[in-house]
Amino acid sequence: MFIRSERLFLRPGWPEDWAELHALIDDEAIVCNLTRVPWPYGPDEARSFAASAQGTRHPHFFVTIPGATGARLVGSAGLVDDDGETAIGYWIARQHWNKGYATEAVRALLALAATLGHRRIVAWHFADNAASARVLAKTGFRPTGEMRLARSAARRVAAPTIMHTIELREPAGCDGPEDGGFNPMRTLRAA
Template sequence: MFIRSERLFLRPGWPEDWAELHALIDDEQVVRNLTRAPWPYSPDDARAFAARPQVGRHPHFFITLPGPHGSRLVGSVGLTQDGDECLVGYWIAQAHWGRGYATEAVHSVLSLARTLGHDRIVAHRFADNPASGRVLEKVGFRPTGEIRIGRSAARREAVPTMIHAIDLAPPADSDGPEDGGFAPMRTLRAA
């Protein structure tokens, strides 16, 4: 599965991506905000992450930035199942922070989530990571008011975690007046 957004190309990871992945995520400032990534992040960790299989309704993607000499990796985004919740997770390499890539990638995955049949997506962010909260707010997530004690493999300690959620609208039905008011489609059907 692939997603093209305005500036980014989201694609599955391939085993040969491990070295580029390792170069980007081998950064304590990135890894400390992730739940499962250990610190230090080893080449074997990168190999395992790059080779992870896709899981049906919970795909994950490498975020790449296309350019004249190919695409370069800038981060990762994906959906996972945690009990009854569908979670979105993401990270962006520090060299690419502040450019809106996380917002654009999460927005793209939310559009796919609707198509995959998800009606609610949850995100967990560590309380000391307000930048992640801004990303979530920009794409429509709202804080639930719930604070949980989360785990970070890199920090090796419990961390207060803010819970955010978004309820997804079902895809628009283009077979009738619910087509979003796109009159040209009704005109074509009537002809």
């Protein structure tokens, strides 16, 4: 699966991406805001993630910026099954912060999620991560009022996270009813 947005190209990871991935995510300022990423983040973790299989209902993507000399990796975004709920996760490398890439990637991923049949997506951010709170708000997520303690491998202790959710609409399709939309036309001709 691939997703093209205005400035970004979201694609599956390939095994040869591991070094570029490692160079970008081996940053405590990023990993401290992620609950599923080990710290320190070593080359073996990067190799494993870059080579991991793509899920059909819960895909994950490398976020890239296409250019004349190829596409540069800037982060990652994906859907995960979290105890029966579909959750979204994302990160952007520090040198690409404050450019709107996370917001754009999340919007693209939400459009795909609707197409895949997901109707509700959950997300959370650590309470001290204002940037993620802004991304979630800009993409239509709403706080649920629930806070949970969560661990990050880069944090020394569990920290509060703020839960969010978004209800997705069914994608508008061009397919009509089972009769192909011809029944109203038959009625008009018969009248």
